[in-house]
Amino acid sequence: MRMTSLAALLSGAVFGVGLSVAQMTNPAKVLAFLDVGGAWDPSLALVMLAALTVSALGLRLVGGRPAPLLAPTFSAPSRRDIDGRLIGGAALFGIGWGLAGYCPGPALAALAFGTREALVFVAAMAAGMWAQGALDRWIGARREAAMG
Amino acid sequence: MEHFTPWSALAGGALIGAGATLLYWLNGRIAGVSGICGGLLTWARGDTAWRAWFVVGLVLGTGLYAASGALAFEPRDGWPLAPLLAAGFLVGFGTRLGSGCTSGHGVCGLARGSRRSLAATVTFMAAGVLTATLLTPLWVGG
Numbered sequence: 001m002r003m004t005s006l007a008a009l010l011s012g013a014v015f016g017v018g019l020s021v022a023q024m025t026n027p028a029k030v031l032a033f034l035d036v037g038g039a040w041d042p043s044l045a046l047v048m049l050a051a052l053t054v055s056a057l058g059l060r061l062v063g064g065r066p067a068p069l070l071a072p073t074f075s076a077p078s079r080r081d082i083d084g085r086l087i088g089g090a091a092l093f094g095i096g097w098g099l100a101g102y103c104p105g106p107a108l109a110a111l112a113f114g115t116r117e118a119l120v121f122v123a124a125m126a127a128g129m130w131a132q133g134a135l136d137r138w139i140g141a142r143r144e145a146a147m148g
Numbered sequence: 149m150e151h152f153t154p155w156s157a158l159a160g161g162a163l164i165g166a167g168a169t170l171l172y173w174l175n176g177r178i179a180g181v182s183g184i185c186g187g188l189l190t191w192a193r194g195d196t197a198w199r200a201w202f203v204v205g206l207v208l209g210t211g212l213y214a215a216s217g218a219l220a221f222e223p224r225d226g227w228p229l230a231p232l233l234a235a236g237f238l239v240g241f242g243t244r245l246g247s248g249c250t251s252g253h254g255v256c257g258l259a260r261g262s263r264r265s266l267a268a269t270v271t272f273m274a275a276g277v278l279t280a281t282l283l284t285p286l287w288v289g290g
Contacts, residue, residue, distance in 0.1 A: 001201075007174035008198040012205020013212075015167030015179060015251075020210040022160020023153065026221040032151060034280035039151070046157035047164070048254060054165025056259040059172055068176030076178050076260065077247070082267045089246020090253070090268040094275025096238030099231045099283065101224075103250040104243060105181035107236075108203055112211030115225035121236040128240025129186045 003070050016109045022047040025110045027101025034098050096128075156220065168256055171202070180252020181206070182243035228287055246272075 023029045024047060032041035068074055097103050102110070102121050110118035168179035175198060177184075184199045213219065243249040246268055248257060253272070257265020 002197060004175050004198045005201040008171065008177075008202040009205040009208070011167050011171035011174065011179065012202035013167075013209035014170060014205075015164055015202075016206040016209020016211075017213045018160045018163025018165075018167055018209075019206070020160070020213045020219060021163055022157055023221060024160070024164075025210055026224065027227070028224050029151070029221065031280050031284055034276045035284040036277055037281045038284065041151045043151070043153050043157040046154055047161040050158040050161025051164040051168070051255045052161075052259055054162045055168045055255055058165060058169025059256065059259050062169060062173040065173075068172065069174050071174075071176040074172070074176040076172075076176075077257075077262070077264075079264060080262075082264055086246050086264055086268055087271050089242045089244070090248075090271035091246075091275045092238050092242030093246055093249060094242070094272035095279045096235045096240075096242060097250075097272065098276040098279025098281075099238070100227055100235035101280075102235065102239065103181075104185055104239060105206060105249070105251050107239070108181065108185065109206045109210035110223065112207045112214060113223035113225075115223050117225050117227045117232055118223075120229070120232055121239075124233045124236025125240035126185075126189070128237040128242070129182070129244050130189055130240075131237070132241045132244035133186070133189060 007070055015105070016112075018051075019106050019109045024103075024106040025113075027106075027110075030101040030103075030106070031098075034101070153220070164251075164255065165259075168251070168259075172256075178252060178256045180248050180256060182240075182249040183247070183252050186244050231283070231287055242272075 019025050029041065030044060033044040100121060104125065107118060107121050107125060111122060171177050171179045184202050188196065188199050248268060253265040253268040258269060
């Protein structure tokens with residue numbers, strides 16, 4: 001096992017404990033936050049606030065270093081443009097999130113519970129991810145063919 | 149507000165931020181779960197193992213916490229199949245199209261001051277609130 005794999009395992013585990021302490025892995029709790037028409041539960045706003053504060057401090061501190069400990073360079077996205085893909089994708093994701101109360105991290109973490117619904121959700125999510133990539137490749141191939 | 153759990157929310161959120169910081173500090177990678185997971189669908193030499201291990205870590209972290217008996221809720225099971233399947237597909241498709249989810253845009257992106265992530269977060273939050281508020285009563289029979 002490579003060191004970067006061990007590091008990813010450790011980071012994922014800390015992240016995964018956090019998701020369940022915060023009850024992000026409880027889709028009923030997530031829906032109680034997103035559904036403002038019922039008995040509204042603001043807890044998830046505090047999860048976001050704490051996660052954001054710690055990572056803003058952490059990423060800034062780490063980003064000041066010349067390189068990460070186990071890799072040659074930092075790989076962070078650098079795009080600044082706001083386009084239709086970004087907004088359209090975020091909208092579709094939001095609709096899906098509101099339909100069941102799972103976003104990707106908590107859904108994967110919830111596999112630990114062994115519930116049927118976590119398994120079904122993750123399978124459907126993988127299919128959606130695959131379909132998006134396949135659609136992109138199909139459009140790319142058509143565009144190339146059209147350009148001759 | 150009877151189910152408001154401010155302390156566990158803050159503690160859990162801080163751990164999520166700590167996990168994201170750890171991954172950036174050690175591997176120089178942003179902890180965006182949809183991106184990490186999406187990268188697993190195509191095999192790339194030297195870029196697959198860490199992704200898989202991060203996902204294993206997520207499951208292990210939550211599994212160990214649940215095994216310790218500290219879980220404050222009974223895991224839900226039995227959400228109606230149609231919205232569950234549609235939800236999974238839309239979350240997968242949408243996060244890849246929009247290059248991120250709650251962790252990549254909502255936590256790491258905002259923490260890095262990214263305008264793209266701010267636009268994405270406002271959009272998926274609004275869509276999530278609208279969808280859940282309009283449709284949740286259908287599934288829970290409220």
